[in-house]
Amino acid sequence: MHKKPEILQRHVVAQSRLFRVESFDLRFSNGVERTYERLVPGGSGAVMLVALLDDKTVALIREYGGGIEDYTLTLPKGAIDLGESLRDACNRELQEEIGYAGREFIWLKKLSLSPSYMKSGIDVVLVRDLYPSQLEGDEPEPLELVPWSLERLHELYAQEDCTEGRAIAALALTQEFLAGRFSGTPL
Amino acid sequence: MHKKPEILQRHVVAQSRLFRVESFDLRFSNGVERTYERLVPGGSGAVMLVALLDDKTVALIREYGGGIEDYTLTLPKGAIDLGESLRDACNRELQEEIGYAGREFIWLKKLSLSPSYMKSGIDVVLVRDLYPSQLEGDEPEPLELVPWSLERLHELYAQEDCTEGRAIAALALTQEFLAGRFSGTPL
Numbered sequence: 001m002h003k004k005p006e007i008l009q010r011h012v013v014a015q016s017r018l019f020r021v022e023s024f025d026l027r028f029s030n031g032v033e034r035t036y037e038r039l040v041p042g043g044s045g046a047v048m049l050v051a052l053l054d055d056k057t058v059a060l061i062r063e064y065g066g067g068i069e070d071y072t073l074t075l076p077k078g079a080i081d082l083g084e085s086l087r088d089a090c091n092r093e094l095q096e097e098i099g100y101a102g103r104e105f106i107w108l109k110k111l112s113l114s115p116s117y118m119k120s121g122i123d124v125v126l127v128r129d130l131y132p133s134q135l136e137g138d139e140p141e142p143l144e145l146v147p148w149s150l151e152r153l154h155e156l157y158a159q160e161d162c163t164e165g166r167a168i169a170a171l172a173l174t175q176e177f178l179a180g181r182f183s184g185t186p187l
Numbered sequence: 188m189h190k191k192p193e194i195l196q197r198h199v200v201a202q203s204r205l206f207r208v209e210s211f212d213l214r215f216s217n218g219v220e221r222t223y224e225r226l227v228p229g230g231s232g233a234v235m236l237v238a239l240l241d242d243k244t245v246a247l248i249r250e251y252g253g254g255i256e257d258y259t260l261t262l263p264k265g266a267i268d269l270g271e272s273l274r275d276a277c278n279r280e281l282q283e284e285i286g287y288a289g290r291e292f293i294w295l296k297k298l299s300l301s302p303s304y305m306k307s308g309i310d311v312v313l314v315r316d317l318y319p320s321q322l323e324g325d326e327p328e329p330l331e332l333v334p335w336s337l338e339r340l341h342e343l344y345a346q347e348d349c350t351e352g353r354a355i356a357a358l359a360l361t362q363e364f365l366a367g368r369f370s371g372t373p374l
Binding site: 038122144157 | 213215224258304352
């Protein structure tokens with residue numbers, strides 16, 4: 001493996017309400033220099049939730065995606081509030097987005113969005129032992145809860161409105177976990 | 188399913204060399220209005236390649252990710268050049284990044300990066316029947332080719348340097364395709 005490149009300088013080149021772009025100059029171990037740009041998130045991170053309604057059923061949501069300007073079928077997710085624990089963030093988002101709280105939380109992995117261009121990561125957490133509990137979120141309209149059989153994930157992947165890479169990855173990790181081939185960390 | 192929100196107005200609020208941020212006001216079908224921001228990519232799209240070195244081995248690369256400021260183990264990928272066909276883009280990126288060309292290309296799915304905040308999508312293409320062929324790319328340093336057994340993907344997912352959600356999703360789609368549970372489209 002290569003030695004990490006040296007960072008020569010960095011500065012913010014664009015900023016909006018939600019996005020900040022950083023430019024930075026790198027010198028690779030072979031002496032080559034390049035200018036990179038990356039998105040740097042504000043905030044305290046984010047969680048993506050694989051909530052099992054029973055042993056064989058996962059809770060999907062159908063929500064409007066402003067990025068793709070269309071409705072999409074994906075997993076519940078949201079930002080971690082300042083000072084909030086990962087477990088509390090998971091349980092709050094679940095109650096806001098699908099009307100359930102959970103009793104068992106298992107951290108599976110932190111996924112990166114685009115390692116080349118974005119610093120963002122999202123913690124994937126499996127939630128089991130759910131019970132109905134609702135919290136008011138900040139959604140512009142109610143999300144549609146779509147229960148989906150874990151045995152029919154291949155049919156989900158074939159749906160045109162299921163496109164989010166991180167959600168498909170989180171479901172693949174869940175399958176490996178449930179098959180005993182991938183370990184998680186209880187929260 | 189809800190009726191899509193009406194877009195009231197949109198404009199660019201931040202721009203850098205690589206990133207453009209668009210702000211837009213939406214009115215949802217229930218009358219709620221919200222201001223969204225999203226990243227809008229330039230260019231002609233991107234491809235992510237699941238290149239099979241043999242029936243049981245996929246070609247991974249280890250490359251420096253400017254976004255996460257670390258080396259990462261992921262799939263070959265890159266931008267489609269203006270006017271380039273999807274198949275040609277795949278074959279060029281393969282030759283630049285792993286030193287192989289391919290004879291069989293099967294489109295699996297277009298994955299979205301973050302449906303809520305980004306318009307970007309990436310086409311996932313399975314490539315088989317490879318032969319050695321090198322093209323000069325624009326990498327600052329040579330990429331490391333890491334052959335990985337498809338039977339040990341769960342071990343890959345457990346690696347700390349394998350984090351990219353889209354790559355894990357592409358590998359999961361490949362497994363479903365190879366198991367005959369998911370169909371692709373020959374290019």
